Amino acid sequence: AQKITQTQPGMFVQEKEAVTLDCTYDTSDQSYGLFWYKQPSSGEMIFLIYQGSYDEQNATEGRYSLNFQKARKSANLVISASQLGDSAMYFCAMTLSTGNQFYFGTGTSLTVIP
Amino acid sequence: DTGVSQDPRHKITKRGQNVTFRCDPISEHNRLYWYRQTLGQGPEFLTYFQNEAQLEKSRLLSDRFSAERPKGSFSTLEIQRTEQGDSAMYLCASIPWLGGAYPNTDTQYFGPGTRLTVL
Numbered sequence: 001a002q003k004i005t006q007t008q009p010g011m012f013v014q015e016k017e018a019v020t021l022d023c024t025y026d027t028s029d030q031s032y033g034l035f036w037y038k039q040p041s042s043g044e045m046i047f048l049i050y051q052g053s054y055d056e057q058n059a060t061e062g063r064y065s066l067n068f069q070k071a072r073k074s075a076n077l078v079i080s081a082s083q084l085g086d087s088a089m090y091f092c093a094m095t096l097s098t099g100n101q102f103y104f105g106t107g108t109s110l111t112v113i114p
Numbered sequence: 115d116t117g118v119s120q121d122p123r124h125k126i127t128k129r130g131q132n133v134t135f136r137c138d139p140i141s142e143h144n145r146l147y148w149y150r151q152t153l154g155q156g157p158e159f160l161t162y163f164q165n166e167a168q169l170e171k172s173r174l175l176s177d178r179f180s181a182e183r184p185k186g187s188f189s190t191l192e193i194q195r196t197e198q199g200d201s202a203m204y205l206c207a208s209i210p211w212l213g214g215a216y217p218n219t220d221t222q223y224f225g226p227g228t229r230l231t232v233l
Contacts, residue, residue, distance in 0.1 A: 004156075035221065043203060045157070045224035091156050095222075099145065099211050100170050102222055104156030 002027045004092050006105035013082045014113050020067070021077040021108045023092030031097035034075040036066065039089040039107070048090075051075060082112045118225035120206050126231045127196055134192045135228045139208030146189050147222070148181055149205040150174065157205055163189060164211065196232045203227045 003026040013019035025034065036048040051059045051066045059066040067076040079086055092105045119138045127133050139146045145164050149157035160179070161171045165186035175181075178196075183189040193200055206225040 037224075042226075043229070044226050045205065045207075047221040047223070050221060093156075093222075099209070101147065101159040101162060101172075102149075102157075102207075104158070106154070107156050 002029075002094060002096065002103045004094055004103050004105035006092055006108050008108045009106075010109045010111070012111050012113055013079075015084060016081055018078060018080045019082055019110065021079070021090050021092075021110065023075045023077065023105060025073050025075060025092070025094050027073075027094065027096065029096045033095050034066070034068070035093040035095070035102070036064070036075075036077045037091045037093060038086075039091060041088070045091070049077065079110075084112050084114060086110060087112045118206055118208055118223050120204075120225040120228050122228055123226060124229045124231075126233065128233050129196060129198060131196055132192065132194045133196055133230065134190055135204055135206075135230075136188060136190050137206030137225055138188045139206070140210075140223055141187070143208035143210050143223070144186070145209045145211040146183055147207045147209075148189070148191050149207065151203040151205055151227070152201075160191075193230075196230075198232045201230055201232045203229050 005024045032053045034051045038046045049059050049061045049064045049066050051068045058068050063080045065078045089107045091107045093102045095102045121136045147162040148160040151157045159172050160175050161181050163183040178194045181191045205227045207222045209222050
């Protein structure tokens with residue numbers, strides 16, 4: 001069975017500082033994709049970053065980077081230079097090569113403090 | 115077509131009533147997914163379509179729930195005899211799935227969701 005675990009229900013970070021949101025996953029498949037989404041209070045799910053299981057380099061997208069440690073089955077999101085607009089729920093998700101569904105974690109609520 | 119759309123955005127209904135939600139995916143996307151999200155939780159998979167075929171349904175999808183995608187374009191999700199436990203955000207997502215042994219999509223495009231409140 002596939003599972004995504006986010007152990008930080010809430011995080012606080014000072015504006016302009018970096019923050020790491022933790023995500024561990026469990027699967028026996030060798031081929032999978034890992035995603036991070038942002039969900040503001042308005043409710044829409046916003047794609048942030050993607051990492052394929054065979055990608056050797058960590059993914060980066062602007063201020064977002066994914067710290068992928070395959071042996072530890074972790075896919076932590078690093079947000080650099082936090083902004084007030086980064087305050088939101090963040091979800092880690094995974095899909096397998098079949099793409100039959102995306103598995104989501106329970107999310108981490110990030111609050112950026114001015 | 116700028117994204118996935120869902121209608122209505124909000125629905126308030128009384129227990130026991132039937133409700134139907136609509137999702138219009140991005141036009142060239144062949145896969146369409148339905149998720150349910152309750153407060154404080156991540157989205158939970160309900161079902162998905164590839165073109166018009168419904169390929170998988172979650173155990174969460176009781177017999178009161180039915181989904182269709184008749185022409186492989188828009189999809190509807192109907193809940194019959196609604197219960198208070200059905201109150202949630204219902205999210206629709208789509209992707210252009212090309213197959214293969216490696217997830218070749220870098221994202222799943224979500225709609226804004228339909229928030230259902232059952233009184």
